[in-house]
Structure formats: C-alpha cells, structure tokens
Amino acid sequence: MPIDWSPLWLSLRVAAISTAISTGLGLWLAWVLARNDFRGREALDAAITLPLVLPPTVLGYYLLVLLGRESALGRVYEWAFGEPLVFTWQAAVVAAIFHSLPLLVKWSRAALESVDHTYERAARSLGASEWRTFWRVSLPLASRSIFAASALAFARALGDFGVTIMIAGNIPGRTQTVSVAIYDAVESGNGAVARTLVIVVSLTAIAILTLANRVSRRAAA
Amino acid sequence: MLEAKIRKRLNSFTLDVEFRAAAGVTVLFGASGAGKTMTLDSIAGFVHPDEGRILLDGAILFDAGAKVDLAPQERNCGYVFQNYALFPHMTLRENLLFAVEKLARLERHCRVNEAIEKFKLGEAASRKPGRLSGGERQRASIARALLASPKLLLLDEPSRGLDAPLRADLYEALRQVRRDFSTPILLVTHDLDECFALGGEMLILREGRIVQTGAPASVVAKPATLEVARLLGLYNLLPAEIVTLDPQNDASVLRVLDREIAGRYYPGRLKGDRVWVSIPYSAVRARPLNGKPAANEIAVTLESSGPTSAGVRLEFEGGVIAESAPQEGGREWAPREWAIEFPAAALHVLSK
Numbered sequence: 049m050p051i052d053w054s055p056l057w058l059s060l061r062v063a064a065i066s067t068a069i070s071t072g073l074g075l076w077l078a079w080v081l082a083r084n085d086f087r088g089r090e091a092l093d094a095a096i097t098l099p100l101v102l103p104p105t106v107l108g109y110y111l112l113v114l115l116g117r118e119s120a121l122g123r124v125y126e127w128a129f130g131e132p133l134v135f136t137w138q139a140a141v142v143a144a145i146f147h148s149l150p151l152l153v154k155w156s157r158a159a160l161e162s163v164d165h166t167y168e169r170a171a172r173s174l175g176a177s178e179w180r181t182f183w184r185v186s187l188p189l190a191s192r193s194i195f196a197a198s199a200l201a202f203a204r205a206l207g208d209f210g211v212t213i214m215i216a217g218n219i220p221g222r223t224q225t226v227s228v229a230i231y232d233a234v235e236s237g238n239g240a241v242a243r244t245l246v247i248v249v250s251l252t253a254i255a256i257l258t259l260a261n262r263v264s265r266r267a268a269a
Numbered sequence: 270m271l272e273a274k275i276r277k278r279l280n281s282f283t284l285d286v287e288f289r290a291a292a293g294v295t296v297l298f299g300a301s302g303a304g305k306t307m308t309l310d311s312i313a314g315f316v317h318p319d320e321g322r323i324l325l326d327g328a329i330l331f332d333a334g335a336k337v338d339l340a341p342q343e344r345n346c347g348y349v350f351q352n353y354a355l356f357p358h359m360t361l362r363e364n365l366l367f368a369v370e371k372l373a374r375l376e377r378h379c380r381v382n383e384a385i386e387k388f389k390l391g392e393a394a395s396r397k398p399g400r401l402s403g404g405e406r407q408r409a410s411i412a413r414a415l416l417a418s419p420k421l422l423l424l425d426e427p428s429r430g431l432d433a434p435l436r437a438d439l440y441e442a443l444r445q446v447r448r449d450f451s452t453p454i455l456l457v458t459h460d461l462d463e464c465f466a467l468g469g470e471m472l473i474l475r476e477g478r479i480v481q482t483g484a485p486a487s488v489v490a491k492p493a494t495l496e497v498a499r500l501l502g503l504y505n506l507l508p509a510e511i512v513t514l515d516p517q518n519d520a521s522v523l524r525v526l527d528r529e530i531a532g533r534y535y536p537g538r539l540k541g542d543r544v545w546v547s548i549p550y551s552a553v554r555a556r557p558l559n560g561k562p563a564a565n566e567i568a569v570t571l572e573s574s575g576p577t578s579a580g581v582r583l584e585f586e587g588g589v590i591a592e593s594a595p596q597e598g599g600r601e602w603a604p605r606e607w608a609i610e611f612p613a614a615a616l617h618v619l620s621k
Contacts, residue, residue, distance in 0.1 A: 169315055170354035172341040174368045174417045184367065188358045 051241055055229035063205040066144035071198045074152035082160045100150040104210020111215045137223050140216035144205035152201045159193035196264035203256040271421055271453050275311045276320040284477040290453040294467045297457045299474035305457040309423045313348050314341035325420050347419030351426050353410035355398035361409050362394040368416035388412040404435045424456040440466040495545045495619045504547040505589050511542045528567045535618045545619045552615035553591035558606040566608040
C-alpha cells in the first residue's frame with residue numbers, strides 16, 4: 049500500500065520550528081543561568097530540568113490544563129489566532145519545545161561556561177557591556193557547541209511522542225507526527241508502514257548525530 | 270594615581286595590601302601564589318575584596334564601607350592578560366576595533382590605524398590571533414588595552430613564555446608606553462631583570478602582603494627581611510652572631526660559619542644577637558688556598574664549579590656560593606681547599 053509521508057513532513061516542520069524557538073529561548077535561559085548568582089537561580093534551574101524527569105504524559109497533562117480552551121492562556125491564544133491551540137500542529141510545536149528545551153539549556157550553558165573566561169574579562173575591561181560581551185565574544189566562541197546542541201535538540205524534537213499525543217492528539221494529516229504515526233501503524237497491524245517510517249527516522253537521527261559530533265569535535269580542536 | 274587598600278580572605282590565603290601607584294611603572298614582584306594576579310583582578314573588578322577601598326584618579330572604584338563596587342566596564346582599567354586574550358574569532362584589526370566601538374566611525378578607524386602603525390602591526394592586521402607571532406600578539410594586546418583610553422594599565426606577566434629578543438622588544442614597547450601615556454602602569458612579574466628593565470617602584474609581595482617597597486636597585490642593595498632576600502635569589506644567606514659592636518669605628522665582629530669575621534657597625538643590633546647576614550654571590554672573594562688563610566678569610570672546601578652566563582659559579586661547603594668573572598679561560602677548578610672572604614661593605618644584616 050502507498051505510504052502516507054505527511055507525518056514525516058509534519059514532524060520535520062514541527063522539529064524545525066520548535067528547535068528555532070527553543071534554541072533562542074534556551075540560549076537566553078542559559079545566559080541567565082550561566083551568569084553570576086542571583087536569587088532563585090537554583091529554582092529556575094530545577095524548573096527547567098523538571099520536564100526532563102517528569103513522565104511525558106504528566107507534562108502533557110499539565111500543558112493541557114495550562115493551555116486548554118478553558119485556561120487563561122488558551123483563551124488568549126484563541127482570541128489572538130482565532131482557533132484553539134490544543135489539538136493543532138502548533139500544539140505539537142509546544143510539545144516539542146518542552147521536550148527539547150531542558151537539554152538545550154543544559155548543553156548551551158555548558159557551551160557558554162566552557163568559553164575561556166579571560167576573553168569575557170578582556171571584553172569587559174575594554175568597556176563592552178554584558179550584552180555585547182555575550183553577542184560578540186561568548187556566543188561566537190561557543191557557536192559550534194551550540195549548533196551541535198541544536199542539532200541534537202532537533203533530533204529529540206523529532207522523537208517526542210507522549211507530550212505530543214496529550215496536547216496535539218492523533219489526527220491523521222493534521223497533528224499526526226511521525227512517532228505517533230509509527231505507533232498508529234503498529235497498533236493497526238500495518239507492519240510495512242511502521243518498518244519504513246522506523247528506518248527513515250533512524251537514518252535521520254544517525255545523520256543528525258554524526259553532524260553534531262563532527263561540529264562539536266571541530267569546536268574542541 | 271591609583272590608591273588601593275585591598276583585603277580578601279580565601280580559605281587558606283589572605284590578601285592584605287595597601288599601596289599607591291603614580292604615573293610610571295610600578296612592579297608587583299613575588300613568587301607564584303603571592304597574590305599578585307589577585308591584586309590586579311581586584312583593581313580591574315574581577316575579584317571582589319572583602320574590605321578596602323580602591324581609588325583611581327580620585328574616583329572610587331571600590332569601597333567596601335560605602336558598598337561601592339563598580340563593574341569592570343566602568344573602571345577604565347586596561348588589562349593585558351597573561352595569555353593576551355586576543356579574541357580568536359576576530360582578526361587583529363577587529364580586535365583593536367572592539368576597544369573603540371563607542372567612538373564615531375571615522376575616529377574609530379583613525380585610532381586603530383594609528384595604533385597599528387605605532388605598534389608595528391601593519392602586516393599582521395588582517396590575520397587572526399592564531400596566526401600571529403608571539404611578539405605580535407603581545408604588542409596587539411597592549412595596543413588593544415590602550416585604545417580603550419584606560420586611566421590605568423594592568424599587565425599580568427607580559428613577558429611570560431617570550432624568548433630574550435622578544436622580551437627586549439616588549440620592554441622597549443612598554444618604555445614607549447611609559448613615555449607617551451601619563452597613565453600609571455601596574456605590572457606583575459616574578460622576574461627580577463624585568464624590574465630593572467622597566468624601573469619605577471617595586472612592591473614585593475609575599476603570602477598576600479607587601480613586605481618591601483622601593484626602587485629595584487635599592488631593594489637589591491638592602492633587602493628588608495630574610496624572606497625578601499630569599500625571593501630575590503641573589504645572596505648567600507647565613508646565620509650569624511654579633512660578637513662585638515664598635516660604633517666609633519663603624520665596625521663589628523660577626524661569627525659566621527664558626528669563624529669570626531669583620532663587619533660594619535649595625536645600628537639597632539645588640540651584642541649577642543643572632544641574625545642572618547646576606548652577601549651577594551658576586552661580592553664573595555675566593556682564591557685557591559695555598560698556605561694559611563689570611564686574617565679575614567675562611568678556609569672552605571670547593572664542592573663544585575661551573576660556567577654561567579656571568580662567569581664562573583663556585584659552590585663551597587655549607588652552601589656558600591661565589592660568582593666571579595671567568596678567569597684564565599674558564600678552566601675547571603681542581604683545588605679542593607679555597608679561601609673565601611666576605612668584604613665588610615657587602616655584608617648586610619637581616620631581620621628574620
């Protein structure tokens with residue numbers, strides 16, 4: 049039977065958008081966390097890490113409560129965009145962000161903290177603001193590691209299942225991502241489709257991993 | 270003018286220094302771990318002292334009492350780091366431009382071109398730090414710090430890892446900076462020759478405290494304590510006892526190495542005091558012994574000898590070292606028995 053490739057395209061789109069958003073957000077959070085001690089730093093760090101240790105269904109449930117049609121945020125979204133957020137492909141983007149952000153923050157923070165502090169000190173002693181020091185010195189010097197982190201976040205976003213199915217559902221052609229489609233194919237005894245999608249996703253993941261390793265190895269050199 | 274009073278306590282180390290640095294070069298001299306770099310970092314704003322006050326040209330950079338602690342950006346301190354800290358992802362010119370980004374475009378490029386010319390960096394300007402020579406890196410780092418128009422220039426062991434010709438270039442560049450800029454220069458080193466090459470005031474740091482200050486020549490002529498003398502590494506340091514003191518004739522008798530030798534009068538010392546005496550390696554007179562030693566000489570056994578850049582270095586029993594200009598074509602010294610003499614004028618009594 050012909051394979052429906054739309055879940056794969058949807059997943060790639062969701063992963064690309066969510067990676068772009070969580071890279072930006074992750075860098076900002078990493079910058080905030082990597083800087084000097086401030087009140088609530090540990091609490092923020094814990095809050096960011098929490099999605100990593102919570103079961104995806106639990107995280108999905110929270111998001112459903114937080115972003116559902118009855119919630120304040122859900123209503124604001126619906127008022128702004130004219131349709132509810134939950135059970136759309138945009139909800140899958142939100143799910144992917146929550147799935148990949150914790151690791152991205154950790155990796156970005158490690159990348160920023162591995163930059164030799166002398167360069168940042170030099171920039172400061174030359175009168176550069178913290179913001180300019182970050183953009184002109186820390187970020188360029190950490191860019192390879194951060195790119196590698198984004199690539200891994202992309203792969204992770206591609207693979208989310210639990211959170212996605214909780215808040216985006218499983219609507220073929222609309223919110224069915226590739227991970228959900230594989231589950232669906234196995235459930236309905238559609239072995240050929242499942243095998244093909246599994247192989248395609250595995251190859252994509254291996255390719256991304258290879259790319260990330262190459263880039264970060266060159267960063268270390 | 271920099272006025273600093275810094276106190277910072279760490280687990281096993283306390284930095285407690287107070288000094289002033291006027292225009293010209295001030296050298297912070299001391300062994301590793303004496304607190305030299307921490308002093309620079311406190312002034313630059315990278316380390317936050319527990320107590321004290323740092324003033325630069327009358328402006329408060331830090332005041333623990335008044336809770337003033339300016340950010341490094343606001344301190345106007347140029348800092349030349351040990352590894353130069355040139356941004357590796359920028360060309361040399363971009364590195365220099367980074368220091369003047371607040372200026373208008375035209376002025377920015379004028380200033381950078383001036384600096385490139387002044388520090389002879391024309392050929393290197395378009396290269397990244399990874400492809401610069403050691404000397405170029407070092408000049409670029411100084412040029413970059415100066416472009417930000419600092420009120421104080423801090424240099425952390427700028428000559429570390431440079432060979433002799435590059436050092437000479439560095440000293441020449443720094444002497445030029447001293448002539449052309451009226452800003453105080455505070456330089457960290459553990460190289461005594463560097464203190465002499467750059468002159469100015471010397472602050473000797475040991476275990477977080479300043480133990481002596483003065484011009485390099487006067488410090489070397491009169492180390493204040495045994496520790497300073499050890500740090501300078503230029504002297505024989507021997508325990509001694511004052512046997513007699515004769516202020517009228519500016520004379521004394523000291524017991525050193527179990528022999529009595531003549532010294533000068535040492536004000537403030539008493540008969541019977543146990544002290545340390547220092548005598549520069551180069552001031553010890555030594556000759557192969559034939560017959561009996563003269564009145565003020567001590568007979569000692571030569572343990573080893575070898576050529577040095579300055580001449581010959583002779584090591585005697587008891588650890589006494591003499592350095593002299595090469596004699597008779599720098600031959601190996603065979604005689605085992607020697608006579609050494611400590612000229613009274615070169616003997617200096619130290620506090621412990």
